[in-house]
Amino acid sequence: MSHIRSLACLTLVAGCAGAAPEAASVPPSLPPRASATATPPPPAPTSPSTASSATADAPPAKPNATSEKASPRAALVTWLKAHMPSGGEVVDEADKPVGVVHVAKAGELYELIARAYVELTDIYLTADLHKELRKANKLPGPKNAAKAGERVVIPAIVPEAPKSADEERLGWPEDKVLKGVYVRGGPAASRLYLEILEESKKRGMNLITLDAKDYDGWVTYPSKVKLAVESGATKNAPIRSLARTIRFAHKYGVRVAVRISCFEDEILAKFRGDLSIQAKWGKPYKIGWLDPANPGGQDYIIELAKEAMDAGADGSSSTTSATRCSGSRAPTSSSRSARRPRSRSFGTSCAASMR
Structure with missing residues (x-):
């Protein structure tokens, strides 16, 4: 699972899961050697019922290690x-x-x-x-x-079951250089997607930034995040399966960083006014923005990013735009983030994170 370093940034974290070292096995203590002069006691008579009980109490043989894991x-x-x-x-x-x-x-x-x-x-x-x-x-x-x-x-049934998300990820290229293009949800669900992947491979490109949620609030795949479903943000999702779309990119050696527009979200701002930026007069400020200081808005972005990583994405690309916002009420002292200065100009900020 990727660690999201900044809600208003594109996070790209390189990491490799190392195998946990196995605990050293400790041999059991050996019994003391019997004296050479000791006389062994005569064997006790064994009844059929005793013999059968001893056999039943014997521990079962351990299964072969290869049989424990399915082929x-x-x-x-x-x-x-x-x-x-x-x-x-x-x-x-x-x-x-x-x-x-x-x-x-x-x-x-x-x-x-x-x-x-x-x-x-x-x-x-x-x-x-x-x-x-x-x-x-x-x-x-x-x-x-x-x-x-x-x-x-x-026809054309897949030759093997899909891998887990961690196994599916391609990780960083050897030269640590990422070169790629931005792909919106619509093209990713069309024939153009395969053409983009083919051309990317030919030209030595190794990354696409794929829209997961745009600034209008629409989610491009059938997300199971509660707020995305309840707000209707997934009802027009063009991508049927985010995990499958990612797997096809990986077949071409192309990594996928999903793009999530953080707080500019017209759909959720209308659906949940309490998550919007609040005006001085005590009502939601109708600019189509969630309040970056509101824990509910923060959690929504985090859940979408986690879901994308669980689908096998190689990284997440989270963006936010600054916009004019005079007349808004400052966050309370109980908010997660510190007081946010008002913006007087337009701009964008992003950062990068890759596993």
Whole structure:
């Protein structure tokens, strides 16, 4: 999890998780050596019930270390089952890649089937998966809907289960130099995204700054942060899965720093006036800004940044703009931050953070 150094800054922190050293094993104490002249006692008679009890009380053999961790294939099957749409089946046959089949309902459109399964595949866009699905199932041109019980093969299933967020991150490049472009949410959900990644790789660029929340307050992916959901900031999210969008960038060797506009937020400022900058007359100052000194506004930004890092982002890019704000009430002494000077000019500030 990234440590956010400044709410009004772009934070980029390099870090590598080191493996914790294993505790040295201490051999058990050996029993004292028996005297050479000691006479061993005669063996006690053993009844069948005693022998059976001794066997039952013996500690079980430790399982092989390799059996404790699921194989990559088993992990993939488990992941597919956990994310399988209704009607889907995993096909796990020996000497063949793991596959998926959809048992269709009468009149079910192939395009909608492709949309339901696209996140289980190596194909980024639903339209492209729809084309491949038609080829894989040898569907004639005019046929758009499936018959009841028709088994539709889903092509291009991912070869392995997604990694954890920490495993997914690419970390700093060897030369510690980041070169990249800014990508908004709309293009990131279109064919243009793959073109950007391809061209970035060709030109030796290794970073995109991807919009997670813009200054208008819209969140570009289906966030689960409570305020984002309640305020409706996610209802027009163009990106279906932030984690998947990040994984596709990583395939091209391109890192992702998510951009979060901190306190300029028209949606949340309207939805939660108590989080807005307060005017001298005791009401929200209607400029579309959250109060940077308000703990609720601070926590919202922090939760979005944490969510992005949990999705596998390599860093977070948090920005804030200064704007004219005369007539606002200064923060109280109980606020987290110190008194904030009023701004008389426009400007931007940002800082960088990478894991």
